[in-house]
Amino acid sequence: MYEHDVIVVGAGGAGLRAAIAAHEEGADVALVSKLHPVRSHTGAAEGGINAALRQGDSWEDHAYDTMKGSDYLGDAPAIETLCQDSPEETIQLEHWGMAFSREEDGRVSQRPFGGLSFPRTTYAGAETGHHLLHTMYQQVVKRGIQVYDEWYVSRLAVTNHDDTEERECHGVVAYDIKSGNVEGFVARNGVILTTGGLGQVYDHTTNAVANTGDGAAMAYRAGVPLEDMEFIQFHPTTLPSTGVLISEGVRGEGGILYNNEGERFMFEHGYANNVGELASRDVVARAELTEVNEGRGIEDEYVHLDMRHLGEERIIDRLENILHLAEDFEGVNALEEPMPVKPGQHYAMGGVETDENGETCISGLYAAGECACVSVHGANRLGGNALPELIVFGARAGRHAAGADFGPAKITTGKTADTELGEVETPVEPGAVDAGDGDAVADGSGTALVDPTQTVESALEAERARVEHLLEKDEGVQQAELRAKLQRSMTQNVNVFRNEEGLEQALRDIREVREEYQDVYVNDPSRTYNTDLIQTIEMRNLLDLAEAITLGALARDEFRGAHWREAHQERKDEQWLKHTLLSWNDGTPELWFKPVILEGEEKEYEPKIRSY
Numbered sequence: 001m002y003e004h005d006v007i008v009v010g011a012g013g014a015g016l017r018a019a020i021a022a023h024e025e026g027a028d029v030a031l032v033s034k035l036h037p038v039r040s041h042t043g044a045a046e047g048g049i050n051a052a053l054r055q056g057d058s059w060e061d062h063a064y065d066t067m068k069g070s071d072y073l074g075d076a077p078a079i080e081t082l083c084q085d086s087p088e089e090t091i092q093l094e095h096w097g098m099a100f101s102r103e104e105d106g107r108v109s110q111r112p113f114g115g116l117s118f119p120r121t122t123y124a125g126a127e128t129g130h131h132l133l134h135t136m137y138q139q140v141v142k143r144g145i146q147v148y149d150e151w152y153v154s155r156l157a158v159t160n161h162d163d164t165e166e167r168e169c170h171g172v173v174a175y176d177i178k179s180g181n182v183e184g185f186v187a188r189n190g191v192i193l194t195t196g197g198l199g200q201v202y203d204h205t206t207n208a209v210a211n212t213g214d215g216a217a218m219a220y221r222a223g224v225p226l227e228d229m230e231f232i233q234f235h236p237t238t239l240p241s242t243g244v245l246i247s248e249g250v251r252g253e254g255g256i257l258y259n260n261e262g263e264r265f266m267f268e269h270g271y272a273n274n275v276g277e278l279a280s281r282d283v284v285a286r287a288e289l290t291e292v293n294e295g296r297g298i299e300d301e302y303v304h305l306d307m308r309h310l311g312e313e314r315i316i317d318r319l320e321n322i323l324h325l326a327e328d329f330e331g332v333n334a335l336e337e338p339m340p341v342k343p344g345q346h347y348a349m350g351g352v353e354t355d356e357n358g359e360t361c362i363s364g365l366y367a368a369g370e371c372a373c374v375s376v377h378g379a380n381r382l383g384g385n386a387l388p389e390l391i392v393f394g395a396r397a398g399r400h401a402a403g404a405d406f407g408p409a410k411i412t413t414g415k416t417a418d419t420e421l422g423e424v425e426t427p428v429e430p431g432a433v434d435a436g437d438g439d440a441v442a443d444g445s446g447t448a449l450v451d452p453t454q455t456v457e458s459a460l461e462a463e464r465a466r467v468e469h470l471l472e473k474d475e476g477v478q479q480a481e482l483r484a485k486l487q488r489s490m491t492q493n494v495n496v497f498r499n500e501e502g503l504e505q506a507l508r509d510i511r512e513v514r515e516e517y518q519d520v521y522v523n524d525p526s527r528t529y530n531t532d533l534i535q536t537i538e539m540r541n542l543l544d545l546a547e548a549i550t551l552g553a554l555a556r557d558e559f560r561g562a563h564w565r566e567a568h569q570e571r572k573d574e575q576w577l578k579h580t581l582l583s584w585n586d587g588t589p590e591l592w593f594k595p596v597i598l599e600g601e602e603k604e605y606e607p608k609i610r611s612y
């Protein structure tokens, strides 16, 4: 058994920042990660980090843009914290040695990004995330923070009080990918989940194969609600053959979108008369698909993104990486031809419900980064707002878990007097087929577990039994087949354009895959680097998250931000200025709502029509 004050699960941007902050607060910290830190998906971030750094800009303007971008579903205390703290956190990165792109006069460069009223996106070429990860990993190494890399966390050690909000998290159980050993980790102060996105729920995504939403799924099953899961961002510029991202930085620098008639459709078809290609992502993604659906797409599938007019010098200076991506994945020389692009799954706005200190309703359990929903992005994230979220809320969660006192949080978690219970009609029973399997609560026996070590030991025993069961079973269905089925259905039915029949079909498909998963087996019996075993465990997480996304989407019968419903073409503020929450509820998902907080420090944000 290993023991530390603070255990950070995940070593991407949020995890590294949380670990540094907890360490600076005096805690003995461990980072436990299934990937080596610099292989985390933050390394794929291209475009930049939003921070109001320049004269003429202000955190208030950044907050206004973010609230508008969120389609008035972001919580003001979270948005204002993000925008107030982002400049300081960005400057901290620069002081740690991050190689930001610079102007001739030496100042850090900033570029325009979609939905921003000021060019406030700082960047390091088109490899911002790569530099961010390396900069922070160096700080982790310098401080001697213990890193357990290639350890897969598969279960949270949480007490089993009937009332989930009385539960406590005392650690995690992890599988050492190199040796095949399953071990317990006791966290004296707290566990911080920073496990990133869930893009593998879909088959066309900018996310890596490791982005399977593990932390969100484990927290959900342990009793923490998932918030606003229906809001999935589909990025307008992904390469059709692979889903690889072409950064918004291309449009930020002046890249233009064309349909098959050579029309600059963002203007010519009136999708965004003021800012065209720099409208927010949901608007551009819908515009592209409308062009394709109305016969103006290229090969009935994509549109063109052209940056040739920017000139070779500027492209090489600011977007060189894009040239390589277009060449390597599509065989296109973007200095001489336009790039094919179409929308693809990119980001989960929803996630583990937290307050602005990263705390969940389970004592000792925190979340930050893409796996969390604090909520700054609401119904639609603005490009360049995820990286500041990692460093701002990663740092806060790290400090808080290590014992810093921020005073009472403004955002509530768990059920309160404001809670409204919900109901959604589903064509099949959602939730677990066998509630025992994969349950994150340490012990289903009903005996109250309070002792931290005993809680971790009990979770460890359950996890060892699960791994043995999966390895010993020698026939059944393989996870890859189930994963493909799930991804196909989600891409077909819970995409940019959604309707009731499609969402119901997705729930039926998820149910079918859940039932088949009961018979899943691992083909590779080895103990070392058994990726089949890991992916089989991840598959269970994908199922629970896909269902949460679809249940949220079915419940929300309005059109807000990234969530478009065919039969509900307006934003319904009287009814829907509220967050959707789903509790696992021992395997029978429960839907409930809490109001959005539009009251900021000094002003109330008033929902307006969102046009660009």
Ligand SMILES: Cc1cc2nc3c(=O)[nH]c(=O)nc-3n(C[C@H](O)[C@H](O)[C@H](O)COP(=O)(O)OP(=O)(O)OC[C@H]3O[C@@H](n4cnc5c(N)ncnc54)[C@H](O)[C@@H]3O)c2cc1C
Pocket (backbone or CB within 6 Å): 009, 010, 011, 012, 013, 014, 015, 032, 033, 034, 035, 036, 037, 040, 041, 042, 043, 044, 045, 046, 047, 048, 049, 050, 128, 129, 151, 152, 153, 154, 194, 195, 196, 197, 206, 207, 208, 210, 211, 214, 215, 245, 346, 347, 368, 369, 370, 371, 383, 384, 385, 386, 387, 388, 390
């Ligand atoms: C291609 C691309 C480009 C982007 N560009 C930008 C941009 O320019 N600006 C911007 O603001 N945002 C951008 N985003 C979004 C942003 O990069 C991500 O939201 C963010 O990097 C996620 O960081 P994270 O720390 O939450 O997770 P990640 O960086 O994905 O890290 C997750 C960590 O958790 C670990 N982990 C996961 N599961 C487990 C488990 N079960 N056990 C142990 N460890 C686990 C992984 O090993 C990893 O270390 C981009 C996203 C993509 C996909």
